[in-house]
Amino acid sequence: MAVPVLVAVLAAALAGAGAQCPAAADLRGVNGSRVCAELFTDDSPYYDKCCGGKSLVVECGADAPYVPWEWSGSVSSLVVGPRCQLTVWALPGKHGKTKTFGPGAVPRLQEVRRGLFGNWNNAIRGYYCKCN
DSSP states (O other): OHHHHHHHHHHHHHHTTSOOOOOGGGOBOTTSOBEEEEEEEEOOSSGGGOSEEEEEEEETTOEESSOOTTTTTOOOEEEEOTTEEEEEEEETTTEEEEEEEOSEEESOGGGSEETTTEESTTOOOEEEEEEO
């Protein structure tokens, strides 16, 4: 009887061990400063395992027409802070298709449409983030 309970508890603990998107209200900088958004390189078919991999913290007022080369085309999920707005572009230099994200988590950018056949998974090449 104790073994099935132990297995169930262990399975529940391991299920929560994967990455999970932080709540928008939980976005804070290292020194407690306000963060506009956080971008992540990994997503998963399972929502509780999204927002993993490397993360890029975007400060309020950040304007990046060119995403750093190691991040260009590798953002798969993101979280935007409360009272903030993240605008992204599909081409460097703020060209191409654009999309604006409001507060909250987007665990799978693959599910966000970009044009008729595309999506925003690994497509962000520039961004601007503002907070009120």
